[in-house]
Amino acid sequence: MLQPLKAGWTFLKELRTIEKTAQEAKERWRNTTLEEAAALSDGELWECVTARLDDDALAAPGAKRTLYTAYLFDLEVQNGGLCQYFDNVPEDVPYLEDALTALGAEPYRALFHDVVTKQGVDVHQLGSSGAAQMVHCGEQCEQCPLDVFDSAYSDLYGKMPLGALCVRYARAHLQELFER
Numbered sequence: 223m224l225q226p227l228k229a230g231w232t233f234l235k236e237l238r239t240i241e242k243t244a245q246e247a248k249e250r251w252r253n254t255t256l257e258e259a260a261a262l263s264d265g266e267l268w269e270c271v272t273a274r275l276d277d278d279a280l281a282a283p284g285a286k287r288t289l290y291t292a293y294l295f296d297l298e299v300q301n302g303g304l305c306q307y308f309d310n311v312p313e314d315v316p317y318l319e320d321a322l323t324a325l326g327a328e329p330y331r332a333l334f335h336d337v338v339t340k341q342g343v344d345v346h347q348l349g350s351s352g353a354a355q356m357v358h359c360g361e362q363c364e365q366c367p368l369d370v371f372d373s374a375y376s377d378l379y380g381k382m383p384l385g386a387l388c389v390r391y392a393r394a395h396l397q398e399l400f401e402r
Contacts, residue, residue: 248273256400264389271392271399280313285395289388290314291321296384303372304337312348325387329378337371
């Protein structure tokens with residue numbers, strides 16, 4: 223009886239440690255200057271850029287919105303697929319094709335465009351209805367029609383990682399990303 227409580231307590235402590243470490247890293251990156259950013263490795267630069275982005279990035283066009291849109295897209299698709307992306311960040315979806323174009327990620331844009339066109343998904347209407355209902359998917363389906371996208375995305379990512387395109391774009395837009 224005490225074992226599940228102990229395991230739960232241990233898990234909670236681990237989560238707090240992870241959260242504290244993430245918050246410390248975020249604070250470190252928030253104070254990074256343009257000159258410091260230019261000297262970072264690609265991995266550090268991407269970590270720095272993503273730590274500095276927030277929901278306000280969607281409010282105005284430019285490098286921040288482009289990278290935030292791509293970041294959320296990749297994060298959600300890698301974690302749970304296109305359906306999860308639609309359901310978790312519908313406010314981001316209308317900006318996706320423009321962001322992928324700006325990044326030079328035409329194969330990703332074409333893949334996304336083809337799937338939403340074939341499924342009749344209106345990317346401007348996702349906020350009012352979940353993606354599962356829009357593609358007539360759910361518990362009654364053995365396979366979501368959007369799973370085709372997820373498999374193709376994974377294959378494409380193996381050949382052309384979206385994160386690498388994001389870093390290249392970030393390096394080209396350091397001034398805009400790190401202006402104070």
